[in-house]
Amino acid sequence: MLIAQLTDVHIGFDPDARPEELNRIRFRAVLERLEQAPHKLDFLVLSGDLTDHGDRDSFTKIAAVLGDMPCPLLPLVGNHDDREELRRAFPDTPCEDEFLHYVVEQDGLRIICLDTFEEGRHGGAFCSRRRDWLKRQLAAGGDRPCVIFMHHPPIVSGIDWMDPAPDEQWIAHFAEAVEGHQHAVRAIHCGHLHRRVTARFRGIPLGITPSVAPLVALDLRPIDENRADSRALITTEPPSYALHYWDGEDLVTHYESCGEWEVLAHFGEHLKPMVREMKAERR
Template identity: 85%
Template sequence: MLIAQMTDVHIGFDPDARPEELNRIRFGAVLERLAKTPHTLDFLVLSGDLTDHGDRDSFSKIAAVLADIPCPMLPLVGNHDDREELLRAFPDTPCEGEFLQYVVEQDGLRIICLDTFEPGRHGGAFCEKRRDWLRAALASGDGKPCVIFMHHPPIVAGIDWMDPAPDEPWIANFAAAVDGHQDTIQAIHCGHLHRRVAARFRGIPLGITPSVAPLVALDLRPIDEHAADNRALITTEPASYALHYWDGTDLVTHYESCGEWEVLAHYGEHLKPMVREMKAERR
Protein backbone atom coordinates (compact mmCIF):
# COMPACT_ATOMS: atom_id res chain seq x y z
CA MET A 1 0.00 0.00 0.00
CA LEU A 2 1.22 3.50 -0.85
CA ILE A 3 0.16 6.60 1.08
CA ALA A 4 1.24 9.96 -0.33
CA GLN A 5 1.42 12.87 2.09
CA MET A 6 1.28 16.54 1.14
CA THR A 7 1.36 19.20 3.80
CA ASP A 8 1.33 22.98 4.26
CA VAL A 9 0.12 24.06 0.83
CA HIS A 10 -1.02 27.49 2.10
CA ILE A 11 -3.26 28.36 -0.84
CA GLY A 12 -4.41 31.98 -0.53
CA PHE A 13 -1.22 33.42 0.97
CA ASP A 14 -0.93 35.77 -2.03
CA PRO A 15 -4.21 35.36 -3.93
CA ASP A 16 -3.75 38.44 -6.12
CA ALA A 17 -0.32 37.44 -7.44
CA ARG A 18 0.12 37.58 -11.21
CA PRO A 19 0.27 35.49 -13.27
CA GLU A 20 -0.33 32.94 -10.48
CA GLU A 21 0.23 32.59 -6.77
CA LEU A 22 3.59 30.98 -5.94
CA ASN A 23 2.01 28.44 -3.61
CA ARG A 24 -0.35 27.28 -6.36
CA ILE A 25 2.60 26.87 -8.73
CA ARG A 26 4.43 24.77 -6.15
CA PHE A 27 1.26 22.77 -5.46
CA GLY A 28 0.92 22.10 -9.18
CA ALA A 29 4.51 20.86 -9.34
CA VAL A 30 3.87 18.25 -6.65
CA LEU A 31 0.61 17.13 -8.25
CA GLU A 32 2.33 16.83 -11.61
CA ARG A 33 5.01 14.68 -10.04
CA LEU A 34 2.43 12.44 -8.37
CA ALA A 35 0.58 12.08 -11.67
CA LYS A 36 3.76 10.89 -13.38
CA THR A 37 4.80 8.36 -10.75
CA PRO A 38 4.95 4.80 -12.07
CA HIS A 39 3.19 3.42 -8.98
CA THR A 40 -0.44 3.63 -7.91
CA LEU A 41 -1.44 5.56 -4.83
CA ASP A 42 -3.93 4.12 -2.34
CA PHE A 43 -4.43 7.29 -0.27
CA LEU A 44 -3.43 10.94 -0.30
CA VAL A 45 -3.06 12.44 3.17
CA LEU A 46 -3.36 16.23 3.27
CA SER A 47 -1.85 16.95 6.66
CA GLY A 48 -3.04 20.46 7.37
CA ASP A 49 -2.56 24.12 6.46
CA LEU A 50 -4.12 23.49 3.07
CA THR A 51 -5.05 27.18 3.05
CA ASP A 52 -3.44 30.26 4.53
CA HIS A 53 -6.56 31.91 5.93
CA GLY A 54 -9.11 29.11 6.20
CA ASP A 55 -11.45 30.93 3.83
CA ARG A 56 -14.05 29.30 1.61
CA ASP A 57 -12.57 30.59 -1.63
CA SER A 58 -9.15 29.05 -0.91
CA PHE A 59 -10.70 25.73 0.09
CA SER A 60 -12.81 25.74 -3.07
CA LYS A 61 -9.71 26.31 -5.17
CA ILE A 62 -7.74 23.50 -3.59
CA ALA A 63 -10.68 21.09 -3.77
CA ALA A 64 -11.14 21.88 -7.46
CA VAL A 65 -7.47 21.17 -8.20
CA LEU A 66 -7.68 17.85 -6.33
CA ALA A 67 -10.97 16.77 -7.93
CA ASP A 68 -9.23 14.41 -10.37
CA ILE A 69 -7.04 12.63 -7.81
CA PRO A 70 -7.81 8.93 -8.42
CA CYS A 71 -7.49 7.80 -4.80
CA PRO A 72 -9.27 8.61 -1.53
CA MET A 73 -8.09 11.79 0.21
CA LEU A 74 -7.60 12.03 3.97
CA PRO A 75 -7.52 15.72 4.94
CA LEU A 76 -6.39 17.02 8.33
CA VAL A 77 -6.94 20.47 9.77
CA GLY A 78 -3.96 22.78 10.43
CA ASN A 79 -3.66 25.99 12.38
CA HIS A 80 -4.26 28.09 9.23
CA ASP A 81 -7.41 26.14 8.31
CA ASP A 82 -11.04 26.05 9.40
CA ARG A 83 -12.85 22.83 10.27
CA GLU A 84 -16.22 23.83 8.82
CA GLU A 85 -14.76 25.05 5.54
CA LEU A 86 -12.54 21.99 5.22
CA LEU A 87 -15.52 19.67 5.61
CA ARG A 88 -17.49 21.76 3.13
CA ALA A 89 -14.68 21.38 0.59
CA PHE A 90 -14.07 17.68 1.35
CA PRO A 91 -17.52 16.34 2.37
CA ASP A 92 -16.42 12.68 2.14
CA THR A 93 -14.01 13.09 5.05
CA PRO A 94 -14.98 10.18 7.35
CA CYS A 95 -15.21 12.02 10.66
CA GLU A 96 -17.87 12.51 13.29
CA GLY A 97 -18.21 14.80 16.27
CA GLU A 98 -16.54 17.99 17.41
CA PHE A 99 -13.03 17.23 16.18
CA LEU A 100 -11.79 16.20 12.76
CA GLN A 101 -10.44 12.78 13.76
CA TYR A 102 -11.01 9.40 12.15
CA VAL A 103 -9.58 5.94 11.43
CA VAL A 104 -9.27 4.27 8.02
CA GLU A 105 -8.06 0.68 7.64
CA GLN A 106 -6.65 -1.07 4.59
CA ASP A 107 -4.26 -3.95 3.94
CA GLY A 108 -3.84 -4.61 7.65
CA LEU A 109 -2.79 -1.04 8.51
CA ARG A 110 -4.91 1.38 10.53
CA ILE A 111 -4.47 5.02 9.49
CA ILE A 112 -5.34 7.34 12.40
CA CYS A 113 -5.85 11.00 11.52
CA LEU A 114 -5.80 13.50 14.39
CA ASP A 115 -6.99 17.06 14.96
CA THR A 116 -4.41 19.36 16.63
CA PHE A 117 -6.16 22.63 15.75
CA GLU A 118 -7.27 25.33 18.16
CA PRO A 119 -8.68 28.56 16.65
CA GLY A 120 -6.46 31.56 17.27
CA ARG A 121 -3.42 29.49 18.18
CA HIS A 122 -0.36 28.84 15.98
CA GLY A 123 0.90 25.87 18.00
CA GLY A 124 -0.72 22.53 18.56
CA ALA A 125 -3.66 21.54 20.73
CA PHE A 126 -4.76 18.15 22.02
CA CYS A 127 -7.30 18.38 24.79
CA GLU A 128 -8.58 15.66 27.13
CA LYS A 129 -11.45 14.81 24.77
CA ARG A 130 -9.03 14.20 21.92
CA ARG A 131 -6.71 12.29 24.23
CA ASP A 132 -9.55 9.99 25.28
CA TRP A 133 -10.67 9.52 21.66
CA LEU A 134 -7.15 8.46 20.64
CA ARG A 135 -6.87 6.11 23.63
CA ALA A 136 -10.10 4.44 22.62
CA ALA A 137 -9.08 4.27 18.95
CA LEU A 138 -5.78 2.62 19.83
CA ALA A 139 -7.40 0.23 22.30
CA SER A 140 -10.00 -0.87 19.76
CA GLY A 141 -7.37 -1.91 17.24
CA ASP A 142 -6.83 -5.40 18.70
CA GLY A 143 -3.09 -5.00 18.34
CA LYS A 144 -3.19 -4.19 14.61
CA PRO A 145 -0.36 -1.97 13.35
CA CYS A 146 -1.23 1.69 12.83
CA VAL A 147 0.26 4.97 11.65
CA ILE A 148 -0.72 8.33 13.11
CA PHE A 149 -0.98 11.50 11.03
CA MET A 150 -1.22 14.90 12.74
CA HIS A 151 -0.42 18.46 11.71
CA HIS A 152 1.66 19.67 14.65
CA PRO A 153 4.79 17.74 15.67
CA PRO A 154 4.80 16.99 19.43
CA ILE A 155 8.57 17.51 19.62
CA VAL A 156 11.13 20.29 19.94
CA ALA A 157 13.05 20.20 16.65
CA GLY A 158 15.45 23.05 17.37
CA ILE A 159 13.92 25.67 15.08
CA ASP A 160 13.23 28.04 17.93
CA TRP A 161 10.57 30.30 16.44
CA MET A 162 8.46 27.32 15.29
CA ASP A 163 8.94 24.95 18.22
CA PRO A 164 6.52 24.26 21.09
CA ALA A 165 7.67 24.33 24.69
CA PRO A 166 8.56 20.75 25.69
CA ASP A 167 6.14 20.75 28.63
CA GLU A 168 3.02 22.01 26.85
CA PRO A 169 -0.14 20.27 28.13
CA TRP A 170 -1.23 19.16 24.67
CA ILE A 171 1.99 17.19 24.23
CA ALA A 172 1.47 15.54 27.61
CA ASN A 173 -2.08 14.57 26.58
CA PHE A 174 -0.83 13.07 23.34
CA ALA A 175 1.90 11.17 25.19
CA ALA A 176 -0.63 9.80 27.66
CA ALA A 177 -2.72 8.46 24.78
CA VAL A 178 0.11 6.69 22.92
CA ASP A 179 1.89 5.29 25.97
CA GLY A 180 1.44 1.54 26.09
CA HIS A 181 0.88 1.30 22.33
CA GLN A 182 4.48 1.66 21.18
CA ASP A 183 4.43 -1.88 19.77
CA THR A 184 1.53 -1.19 17.42
CA ILE A 185 2.23 2.41 16.32
CA GLN A 186 4.52 2.07 13.31
CA ALA A 187 5.20 5.80 13.02
CA ILE A 188 3.87 9.31 13.62
CA HIS A 189 3.92 11.65 10.61
CA CYS A 190 3.40 15.40 10.86
CA GLY A 191 3.64 18.67 8.94
CA HIS A 192 3.66 22.28 10.19
CA LEU A 193 7.42 22.76 10.49
CA HIS A 194 8.04 23.15 6.73
CA ARG A 195 11.19 21.02 7.02
CA ARG A 196 12.18 17.36 6.76
CA VAL A 197 12.92 15.97 10.21
CA ALA A 198 13.40 12.47 11.64
CA ALA A 199 12.99 11.95 15.39
CA ARG A 200 11.36 9.72 18.00
CA PHE A 201 8.47 10.38 20.37
CA ARG A 202 8.08 8.06 23.36
CA GLY A 203 10.17 5.55 21.42
CA ILE A 204 7.98 5.79 18.29
CA PRO A 205 9.57 6.86 14.97
CA LEU A 206 8.39 10.36 14.07
CA GLY A 207 8.76 12.06 10.71
CA ILE A 208 8.00 15.61 9.65
CA THR A 209 7.20 15.99 5.96
CA PRO A 210 8.54 19.15 4.31
CA SER A 211 6.01 21.60 2.93
CA VAL A 212 4.58 22.24 -0.50
CA ALA A 213 4.76 25.98 0.26
CA PRO A 214 8.22 27.58 0.72
CA LEU A 215 10.31 25.90 3.38
CA VAL A 216 11.48 27.20 6.75
CA ALA A 217 15.20 27.93 6.77
CA LEU A 218 17.41 25.50 8.68
CA ASP A 219 18.78 27.64 11.53
CA LEU A 220 19.11 26.00 14.94
CA ARG A 221 20.19 29.09 16.86
CA PRO A 222 17.91 30.53 19.57
CA ILE A 223 15.90 33.50 18.36
CA ASP A 224 15.38 36.74 20.31
CA GLU A 225 11.86 38.08 19.97
CA HIS A 226 13.14 41.56 20.86
CA ALA A 227 16.14 41.73 18.51
CA ALA A 228 15.76 41.09 14.78
CA ASP A 229 19.07 39.69 13.49
CA ASN A 230 18.21 39.49 9.78
CA ARG A 231 18.49 35.70 9.69
CA ALA A 232 16.80 33.74 6.90
CA LEU A 233 13.35 32.48 7.91
CA ILE A 234 11.71 31.25 4.69
CA THR A 235 13.44 29.87 1.59
CA THR A 236 12.56 28.77 -1.93
CA GLU A 237 13.82 25.22 -1.46
CA PRO A 238 11.79 22.93 -3.74
CA ALA A 239 8.26 21.83 -2.90
CA SER A 240 8.23 18.35 -1.38
CA TYR A 241 6.01 15.44 -0.42
CA ALA A 242 6.30 12.04 1.30
CA LEU A 243 5.45 8.55 0.14
CA HIS A 244 4.76 5.98 2.86
CA TYR A 245 5.14 2.36 1.74
CA TRP A 246 3.41 -0.38 3.74
CA ASP A 247 4.34 -3.95 2.75
CA GLY A 248 2.10 -5.66 5.28
CA THR A 249 4.81 -5.79 7.93
CA ASP A 250 6.84 -2.58 7.89
CA LEU A 251 6.22 1.07 7.06
CA VAL A 252 8.95 2.84 5.08
CA THR A 253 8.92 6.53 4.15
CA HIS A 254 10.43 8.19 1.09
CA TYR A 255 10.71 11.96 0.60
CA GLU A 256 10.98 13.65 -2.77
CA SER A 257 11.51 17.26 -3.82
CA CYS A 258 9.75 18.41 -6.97
CA GLY A 259 11.72 20.15 -9.67
CA GLU A 260 13.59 19.57 -12.90
CA TRP A 261 16.37 16.99 -13.03
CA GLU A 262 18.00 14.67 -15.55
CA VAL A 263 17.82 10.90 -15.53
CA LEU A 264 21.41 9.61 -15.52
CA ALA A 265 20.62 5.92 -15.87
CA HIS A 266 17.75 3.95 -17.37
CA TYR A 267 17.17 0.25 -16.85
CA GLY A 268 18.35 -1.06 -20.18
CA GLU A 269 19.90 -4.35 -21.26
CA HIS A 270 23.35 -3.19 -20.13
CA LEU A 271 22.19 -2.98 -16.50
CA LYS A 272 20.42 -6.33 -16.28
CA PRO A 273 23.54 -8.11 -14.92
CA MET A 274 23.81 -5.57 -12.11
CA VAL A 275 20.15 -5.99 -11.16
CA ARG A 276 20.42 -9.81 -11.29
CA GLU A 277 23.47 -9.69 -9.03
CA MET A 278 21.78 -7.44 -6.50
CA LYS A 279 18.60 -9.55 -6.47
CA ALA A 280 20.66 -12.74 -6.08
CA GLU A 281 22.18 -11.43 -2.86
CA ARG A 282 18.74 -11.43 -1.25
CA ARG A 283 18.12 -15.12 -1.94
Protein backbone atom coordinates in the same frame (compact mmCIF):
# COMPACT_ATOMS: atom_id res chain seq x y z
CA MET B 1 -0.18 0.05 -0.06
CA LEU B 2 1.08 3.53 -0.88
CA ILE B 3 0.08 6.63 1.08
CA ALA B 4 1.26 9.99 -0.22
CA GLN B 5 1.43 12.84 2.27
CA LEU B 6 1.29 16.49 1.23
CA THR B 7 1.42 19.18 3.87
CA ASP B 8 1.42 22.95 4.32
CA VAL B 9 0.18 24.01 0.91
CA HIS B 10 -0.97 27.45 2.13
CA ILE B 11 -3.25 28.28 -0.77
CA GLY B 12 -4.35 31.91 -0.53
CA PHE B 13 -1.13 33.37 0.84
CA ASP B 14 -0.89 35.62 -2.24
CA PRO B 15 -4.28 35.19 -3.94
CA ASP B 16 -3.95 38.18 -6.27
CA ALA B 17 -0.64 37.11 -7.80
CA ARG B 18 -0.63 36.93 -11.60
CA PRO B 19 -0.81 34.69 -13.48
CA GLU B 20 -1.06 32.39 -10.43
CA GLU B 21 0.16 32.49 -6.85
CA LEU B 22 3.43 30.72 -6.09
CA ASN B 23 1.90 28.23 -3.66
CA ARG B 24 -0.59 26.98 -6.26
CA ILE B 25 2.24 26.60 -8.79
CA ARG B 26 4.23 24.55 -6.27
CA PHE B 27 1.13 22.50 -5.40
CA ARG B 28 0.48 21.67 -9.04
CA ALA B 29 4.12 20.60 -9.46
CA VAL B 30 3.78 18.04 -6.66
CA LEU B 31 0.44 16.74 -7.96
CA GLU B 32 1.88 16.39 -11.46
CA ARG B 33 4.75 14.36 -10.04
CA LEU B 34 2.31 12.08 -8.22
CA GLU B 35 0.20 11.66 -11.35
CA GLN B 36 3.22 10.85 -13.54
CA ALA B 37 4.81 8.43 -11.07
CA PRO B 38 4.96 4.79 -12.18
CA HIS B 39 3.27 3.59 -8.97
CA LYS B 40 -0.36 4.19 -8.03
CA LEU B 41 -1.55 5.70 -4.77
CA ASP B 42 -4.05 4.17 -2.37
CA PHE B 43 -4.52 7.32 -0.27
CA LEU B 44 -3.48 10.96 -0.28
CA VAL B 45 -3.09 12.46 3.20
CA LEU B 46 -3.28 16.27 3.33
CA SER B 47 -1.80 16.95 6.74
CA GLY B 48 -2.97 20.48 7.43
CA ASP B 49 -2.45 24.12 6.53
CA LEU B 50 -4.07 23.49 3.19
CA THR B 51 -4.95 27.18 3.11
CA ASP B 52 -3.31 30.25 4.54
CA HIS B 53 -6.41 31.97 5.97
CA GLY B 54 -9.00 29.21 6.25
CA ASP B 55 -11.31 31.06 3.85
CA ARG B 56 -13.90 29.48 1.59
CA ASP B 57 -12.36 30.73 -1.63
CA SER B 58 -9.01 29.08 -0.87
CA PHE B 59 -10.65 25.80 0.13
CA THR B 60 -12.74 25.88 -3.05
CA LYS B 61 -9.59 26.36 -5.12
CA ILE B 62 -7.66 23.53 -3.48
CA ALA B 63 -10.63 21.16 -3.73
CA ALA B 64 -10.95 21.97 -7.43
CA VAL B 65 -7.28 21.20 -8.07
CA LEU B 66 -7.69 17.87 -6.24
CA GLY B 67 -10.91 16.97 -8.03
CA ASP B 68 -9.25 14.55 -10.45
CA MET B 69 -7.18 12.63 -7.91
CA PRO B 70 -7.88 8.92 -8.47
CA CYS B 71 -7.48 7.92 -4.81
CA PRO B 72 -9.33 8.80 -1.57
CA LEU B 73 -8.31 12.03 0.16
CA LEU B 74 -7.63 12.14 3.91
CA PRO B 75 -7.49 15.82 4.93
CA LEU B 76 -6.39 17.11 8.33
CA VAL B 77 -6.90 20.54 9.80
CA GLY B 78 -3.90 22.80 10.49
CA ASN B 79 -3.57 26.03 12.43
CA HIS B 80 -4.15 28.12 9.26
CA ASP B 81 -7.31 26.22 8.34
CA ASP B 82 -10.95 26.20 9.40
CA ARG B 83 -12.81 23.02 10.32
CA GLU B 84 -16.16 23.96 8.83
CA GLU B 85 -14.70 25.21 5.58
CA LEU B 86 -12.57 22.08 5.27
CA ARG B 87 -15.65 19.89 5.77
CA ARG B 88 -17.52 21.93 3.19
CA ALA B 89 -14.70 21.54 0.65
CA PHE B 90 -14.16 17.82 1.38
CA PRO B 91 -17.60 16.50 2.39
CA ASP B 92 -16.52 12.85 2.22
CA THR B 93 -14.09 13.29 5.13
CA PRO B 94 -15.21 10.64 7.67
CA CYS B 95 -15.02 12.85 10.77
CA GLU B 96 -17.01 11.69 13.79
CA ASP B 97 -17.75 14.77 15.91
CA GLU B 98 -16.77 18.43 16.22
CA PHE B 99 -13.11 17.48 15.95
CA LEU B 100 -11.80 16.45 12.58
CA HIS B 101 -10.37 13.08 13.57
CA TYR B 102 -11.09 9.65 12.15
CA VAL B 103 -9.73 6.17 11.41
CA VAL B 104 -9.43 4.42 8.03
CA GLU B 105 -8.24 0.82 7.71
CA GLN B 106 -6.87 -0.97 4.66
CA ASP B 107 -4.49 -3.86 4.00
CA GLY B 108 -4.03 -4.51 7.70
CA LEU B 109 -2.97 -0.95 8.56
CA ARG B 110 -5.08 1.48 10.60
CA ILE B 111 -4.61 5.10 9.49
CA ILE B 112 -5.45 7.43 12.39
CA CYS B 113 -5.89 11.09 11.47
CA LEU B 114 -5.84 13.57 14.37
CA ASP B 115 -7.06 17.12 14.93
CA THR B 116 -4.48 19.39 16.62
CA PHE B 117 -6.22 22.68 15.77
CA GLU B 118 -7.25 25.37 18.24
CA GLU B 119 -8.68 28.58 16.82
CA GLY B 120 -6.43 31.59 17.35
CA ARG B 121 -3.41 29.48 18.28
CA HIS B 122 -0.34 28.94 16.09
CA GLY B 123 0.94 25.89 17.95
CA GLY B 124 -0.67 22.55 18.57
CA ALA B 125 -3.64 21.59 20.71
CA PHE B 126 -4.82 18.23 22.00
CA CYS B 127 -7.40 18.54 24.72
CA SER B 128 -8.54 15.84 27.14
CA ARG B 129 -11.49 14.95 24.89
CA ARG B 130 -9.17 14.31 21.95
CA ARG B 131 -6.79 12.42 24.21
CA ASP B 132 -9.61 10.16 25.37
CA TRP B 133 -10.83 9.63 21.79
CA LEU B 134 -7.35 8.50 20.72
CA LYS B 135 -7.08 6.24 23.76
CA ARG B 136 -10.31 4.54 22.75
CA GLN B 137 -9.20 4.11 19.15
CA LEU B 138 -5.86 2.61 20.12
CA ALA B 139 -7.50 0.31 22.64
CA ALA B 140 -10.06 -0.83 20.05
CA GLY B 141 -7.26 -1.62 17.61
CA GLY B 142 -5.44 -3.90 20.03
CA ASP B 143 -2.22 -5.16 18.47
CA ARG B 144 -3.19 -4.20 14.92
CA PRO B 145 -0.53 -1.91 13.41
CA CYS B 146 -1.39 1.74 12.87
CA VAL B 147 0.13 5.00 11.69
CA ILE B 148 -0.82 8.36 13.17
CA PHE B 149 -1.02 11.51 11.07
CA MET B 150 -1.22 14.92 12.76
CA HIS B 151 -0.41 18.47 11.74
CA HIS B 152 1.68 19.65 14.70
CA PRO B 153 4.80 17.71 15.73
CA PRO B 154 4.81 16.93 19.47
CA ILE B 155 8.59 17.43 19.67
CA VAL B 156 11.15 20.20 19.96
CA SER B 157 13.08 20.26 16.68
CA GLY B 158 15.61 23.01 17.45
CA ILE B 159 14.04 25.50 15.03
CA ASP B 160 13.31 27.85 17.90
CA TRP B 161 10.70 30.16 16.41
CA MET B 162 8.54 27.24 15.24
CA ASP B 163 8.91 24.91 18.23
CA PRO B 164 6.51 24.24 21.12
CA ALA B 165 7.70 24.29 24.70
CA PRO B 166 8.58 20.71 25.70
CA ASP B 167 6.18 20.73 28.66
CA GLU B 168 3.04 21.95 26.88
CA GLN B 169 -0.13 20.30 28.10
CA TRP B 170 -1.23 19.16 24.66
CA ILE B 171 1.97 17.16 24.24
CA ALA B 172 1.42 15.54 27.64
CA HIS B 173 -2.12 14.60 26.59
CA PHE B 174 -0.85 13.03 23.37
CA ALA B 175 1.83 11.13 25.28
CA GLU B 176 -0.82 9.77 27.67
CA ALA B 177 -2.88 8.53 24.74
CA VAL B 178 -0.08 6.58 23.05
CA GLU B 179 1.43 5.22 26.26
CA GLY B 180 1.24 1.44 26.25
CA HIS B 181 0.52 1.28 22.51
CA GLN B 182 4.04 1.79 21.19
CA HIS B 183 4.05 -1.75 19.78
CA ALA B 184 1.04 -0.97 17.57
CA VAL B 185 1.90 2.58 16.48
CA ARG B 186 4.43 1.99 13.72
CA ALA B 187 5.02 5.70 13.06
CA ILE B 188 3.80 9.24 13.64
CA HIS B 189 3.88 11.61 10.66
CA CYS B 190 3.40 15.36 10.93
CA GLY B 191 3.65 18.63 9.01
CA HIS B 192 3.72 22.25 10.23
CA LEU B 193 7.49 22.68 10.45
CA HIS B 194 8.08 23.05 6.68
CA ARG B 195 11.21 20.88 6.91
CA ARG B 196 12.10 17.20 6.78
CA VAL B 197 12.89 15.95 10.28
CA THR B 198 13.16 12.49 11.82
CA ALA B 199 12.90 11.86 15.56
CA ARG B 200 11.25 9.58 18.11
CA PHE B 201 8.33 10.24 20.43
CA ARG B 202 7.99 7.92 23.41
CA GLY B 203 9.95 5.34 21.45
CA ILE B 204 7.81 5.69 18.30
CA PRO B 205 9.48 6.76 15.03
CA LEU B 206 8.32 10.26 14.09
CA GLY B 207 8.72 11.96 10.74
CA ILE B 208 7.97 15.53 9.69
CA THR B 209 7.21 15.93 6.00
CA PRO B 210 8.58 19.06 4.31
CA SER B 211 6.08 21.52 2.91
CA VAL B 212 4.61 22.13 -0.51
CA ALA B 213 4.79 25.87 0.20
CA PRO B 214 8.24 27.48 0.64
CA LEU B 215 10.34 25.81 3.30
CA VAL B 216 11.52 27.08 6.67
CA ALA B 217 15.25 27.82 6.70
CA LEU B 218 17.44 25.41 8.63
CA ASP B 219 18.85 27.54 11.47
CA LEU B 220 19.17 25.93 14.90
CA ARG B 221 20.30 29.01 16.80
CA PRO B 222 18.03 30.36 19.56
CA ILE B 223 16.00 33.35 18.41
CA ASP B 224 15.53 36.55 20.39
CA GLU B 225 12.05 37.90 19.68
CA ASN B 226 13.22 41.41 20.58
CA ARG B 227 16.28 41.49 18.31
CA ALA B 228 15.79 41.20 14.56
CA ASP B 229 19.07 39.62 13.42
CA SER B 230 18.27 39.32 9.68
CA ARG B 231 18.49 35.54 9.72
CA ALA B 232 16.79 33.62 6.90
CA LEU B 233 13.34 32.36 7.88
CA ILE B 234 11.73 31.14 4.62
CA THR B 235 13.47 29.78 1.54
CA THR B 236 12.55 28.75 -2.01
CA GLU B 237 13.77 25.18 -1.60
CA PRO B 238 11.72 22.90 -3.89
CA PRO B 239 8.24 21.69 -2.91
CA SER B 240 8.30 18.24 -1.35
CA TYR B 241 6.11 15.36 -0.26
CA ALA B 242 6.33 11.98 1.48
CA LEU B 243 5.42 8.52 0.21
CA HIS B 244 4.67 5.92 2.89
CA TYR B 245 4.98 2.30 1.73
CA TRP B 246 3.19 -0.40 3.73
CA ASP B 247 4.04 -3.99 2.79
CA GLY B 248 1.79 -5.65 5.35
CA GLU B 249 4.50 -5.80 8.00
CA ASP B 250 6.58 -2.64 7.91
CA LEU B 251 6.05 1.03 7.09
CA VAL B 252 8.80 2.69 5.05
CA THR B 253 8.85 6.39 4.17
CA HIS B 254 10.39 8.04 1.11
CA TYR B 255 10.74 11.80 0.62
CA GLU B 256 11.02 13.53 -2.72
CA SER B 257 11.45 17.12 -3.84
CA CYS B 258 9.78 18.21 -7.07
CA GLY B 259 11.72 20.02 -9.75
CA GLU B 260 13.60 19.55 -12.99
CA TRP B 261 16.47 17.09 -13.12
CA GLU B 262 18.11 14.75 -15.58
CA VAL B 263 17.92 10.95 -15.54
CA LEU B 264 21.52 9.72 -15.53
CA ALA B 265 20.78 6.01 -15.88
CA HIS B 266 17.95 3.99 -17.39
CA PHE B 267 17.45 0.24 -16.95
CA GLY B 268 18.72 -0.93 -20.30
CA GLU B 269 20.42 -4.13 -21.44
CA HIS B 270 23.81 -2.89 -20.25
CA LEU B 271 22.61 -2.71 -16.63
CA LYS B 272 20.91 -6.11 -16.46
CA PRO B 273 24.04 -7.81 -15.01
CA MET B 274 24.24 -5.26 -12.19
CA VAL B 275 20.57 -5.64 -11.28
CA ARG B 276 20.78 -9.44 -11.44
CA GLU B 277 23.81 -9.40 -9.12
CA MET B 278 22.07 -7.15 -6.62
CA LYS B 279 18.89 -9.25 -6.68
CA ALA B 280 20.92 -12.47 -6.30
CA GLU B 281 22.42 -11.21 -3.05
CA ARG B 282 18.92 -11.17 -1.53
CA ARG B 283 18.13 -14.77 -2.40
